[in-house]
Amino acid sequence: MNQHMNRISVRVYYEDTDCGNVVYYANYLKYMERGRTEYLRDLGCDLFEMQKQDTLFVVAEANVKYHRSALYNDLLTVTTSVVETSSVCVIFKYEIINQNNVLCVSGTIKAACVSCGGKVKRIPTDVYQKLQEPFKN
Numbered sequence: 001m002n003q004h005m006n007r008i009s010v011r012v013y014y015e016d017t018d019c020g021n022v023v024y025y026a027n028y029l030k031y032m033e034r035g036r037t038e039y040l041r042d043l044g045c046d047l048f049e050m051q052k053q054d055t056l057f058v059v060a061e062a063n064v065k066y067h068r069s070a071l072y073n074d075l076l077t078v079t080t081s082v083v084e085t086s087s088v089c090v091i092f093k094y095e096i097i098n099q100n101n102v103l104c105v106s107g108t109i110k111a112a113c114v115s116c117g118g119k120v121k122r123i124p125t126d127v128y129q130k131l132q133e134p135f136k137n
Contacts, residue, residue, distance in 0.1 A: 004039075004042075004043070004081065004082070004133065004134035005079055005080065005081045006035065006038050006039040006042045006079070006080045006081075007077055007078065007079050007080075008034060008035055008038050008077070008078050008080075009075055009076065009077055009078075010031050010034065010075075010076045010077075010078055010096075011073070011074075011075055011076075012070055012071065012072055012073060012074045012075075012076060013072075014072055016072075017071070017072045021071055021072040022069045022070070022071060022072075023069065023070040023071070023074075023104075025064075025066065028064060028066075028096060028104075028105045028107075029062060029064070031076065031078050031096060032062075032078065032080070032092075032094045032096075032107065032109060034078065035078040035079070035080035035092075035094060036057075036080055036092050036109065036111070038080070039080040039081075039082070039092070040057075043130040043131065043133070044130060045127050045130060050124070050127070051116065053124070054115050054116050054117075055113060055114075055115065055116075055121065055123075055124055055127075056113070056114050056115070056116060057090070057111040057112065057113055057114075058111065058112055058114050058118075059109055059110070059111055059112075060089065060110045060111065060112040061108075061109065061110040062107065062108075062109050062110075063107050063108045063109075064105060064106075064107040065105065065106050065107055066104070066105055067102075067103045067104055067105060067106065068098075068102055068103065068104050069104065070096070070098055070104045070105075071098075074098045074099060075098070075099045076096050076097065076098055076099075076104065077096070077097050078094060078095075078096050079094065079095045079096075079097075080092055080093070080094055081093050081134075082131055082134060083108065085123075085128065085131045085132060085135075087122050087123060087128070088112060088113050088120055088121065088122055088123060089110055089111060089112045089113065089123075090110070090111050090113075090123070090131055091108055091109070091110050091111075092108060092109045092110075092111065093106075093107075093108050094106060094107050094108070094109070
């Protein structure tokens, strides 16, 4: 499988941490959101333009495994890929590693396609085809 991946760097700021300078657990979901947005942008899917066409992706399920804490001032790499698609949802896979190449967090997020009113709808054909491209060959 010729899998498409996107990698972004995220610096851990003081605001991301608890009183022990450890990244607060929910902030990893924010890093994943950034990774997902950049993954889609990399494929040519502009979320703002999709919204104008009454199409959004919303998180339907999140699975997160915490392996090791990231700390204040760490430089993290968030790797995003797609592991499964259907006509109405996409499952994204994530790995977040620190600058020492240590896995901090892994997980998956299932994103459903909905109208701006919240009704489940099919992923637009052009977007679906772009999401399928990495699985061809």
